Amino acid sequence: MSTLITDVQVILTAPEGINLMVVKVHTNQAGLYGLGCATFAYRHLAVKCVVEDYLKPLLIGRDVSAIEELWQLMHQNAYWRNGPIENNAISGVDMALWDIKGKMANMPLYQLFGGKVREGVPIYRHADGNSMSELCDNIQKYQAQGITHIRCQSGGYGGSSYGSVTSTAPEKALDGIYLDSKKYMRDTRAMFDTIRSQVGFDVELCHDVHERLKPIEAIKFACELEEFDLFFLEDAIPLEDGNWLRQLRAKTKIPLAQGELFNNPYEWKFLIAEQLIDFIRVHLSQIGGITAGRKLQIFAEQFGVRTAWHGPGDMSPLAHAANIHIDLSARNFGVQEWSGTEPPNFVIQELKGPRDALLDVFSGLPEFRNGYVYANDKPGLGVDIDEIEARKYPCVNAVTQWTQTRLRDGSLQVP
Ligand code: GCO
Ligand code: MG
DSSP states (O other), X not given: OXXXXXXXXXXXXXXXXXXXXXXXXXXXXXXXXXXXXXOOTTSHHHHHHIIIIIIHHHHTTSBTTOXXXXXXXXXXXXXXXXXXXXXXXHHHHHHHHHHHHHHHHTSBHHHHTTOOSSSSEEEEEEEOOSSHHHHHHHHHHHHHTTOOEEEEOSSXXXXXXXXXXXXXXXXXXXXXXXXXXXXXXXXXXXXXXXXXXXXOSSSEEEEEOXXXXXXXXXXXXXXHHGGGOOSEEEOOSOGGGTTHHHHHHHHOXXXXXXXXXXXXXXXXXXXXXXXXXXXXXXXXXXXXXXXXXXXXXXXXXXXXXXXXXOOOSSSOHHHHHHHHHHHHHOTTBOOEEOOOOSOGGGSOGGGHHHHHHHHHHXXXXXXXXXXXXXXXXXXXXXXXXXXHHHHTSOOOOOOOOTXXXXXXTSOBOOO
């Protein structure tokens, strides 16, 4: 008897105050269901609509085993394709189908991807601080937890100098987050100088430009940071200016990581085929889930490009688990961004409250221990959700403010 899809359900929850969206695919086999991540924190209602009103009617009655067929069916169904809303909706279903596949095979997903090539996944954590001494303390706290790769920011993305409308903006300039790229670059250079002199060179350091520079500034900045021997420089070039990576690559030896905003294979194909980047770090649900992610990982392997999947707070533990299962089995794995799903005694104290709530809603999360993250050996993704607990933390639909970043003249600059 075939195993058929009987329902596709959306579960919204925000245990840490971040809108998370989980898709639950139900089947005609008693007790067999799959869970996937469709989190697009700032447009969750639009993704919910695509899943409930468009994908569910398309999928009901179809065979769960045909993941490749169903992915393509969802992808081409609206004719126009490759956008973040559709890709996240597809990802929710795709990850859930892989979860079901693992449960049917009675194997954790890394087994279906060829088995482990490493027992644990090395991760990097993100450190910043209000002062250099706070930042260095945070780096050392992570090192004490066995963490070998640390991403450092001086006062958050874009530096700490910005505020709302400044004296440099024209009259009647709109409110927003005002960036000062020159100051950001100066402060970041000084930050790495201090870190290297205080913490030494025996730790891998990363930095996220977060697209907050013009390409020519990014080239200068990358060259200046070379002396600090970074593990990688992230998103130095904005998504829309991808062609500038050719110039950046030609001018600097700094390893480059790119890709959390990618949605469309055209955005990454040439970067990998021309070896313009060292690390591909897409957000799995933004490209359509595990099926698309595995294809990308194997494509990158052919060109010596390593993976460093995006792993921020705005993805559910199901997506973190999907990252980890691919990482465990990928020969061209580089490092995994980890925003932490470990029990409170492992994390810096201020995260304790919300982290408890996350652990009440989700169980079976990948576990961090002494520098490495481990998947559990349950079939599928290994993560479950308590729907009653999930309902206690409703998602909020509010206008997104932090993306309203502006230059000194008041015009918008990508966030
Ligand atoms: C990163 C990121 C994130 C994003 C966030 C947007 O982890 O590398 O750049 O922190 O800013 O996911 O919501
Ligand atoms: Mg980033």
